[in-house]
Amino acid sequence: MLTRVWDVVKATLAVSALIAAALVSADKLDRQKTQPVVGAALVEPATTGAIASPGRP
Secondary structure, eight states: OHHHHHHHHHHHHHHHHHHHHHHHHHHHHHHHOOOOOTTHHHHOHHHHTOOOOOOOO
């Protein structure tokens, strides 16, 4: 019984450690990200993720 509880605790700690590592890594990448080019949305919307809306007739 105690062995199963210990296995569950180990698995929970392992998953928690993976989540924490992913969050730290994402935060580090966000801090290192450079500012997007000002005219990038006009040249290449895929660069910034902006999608231009079509003009209305």
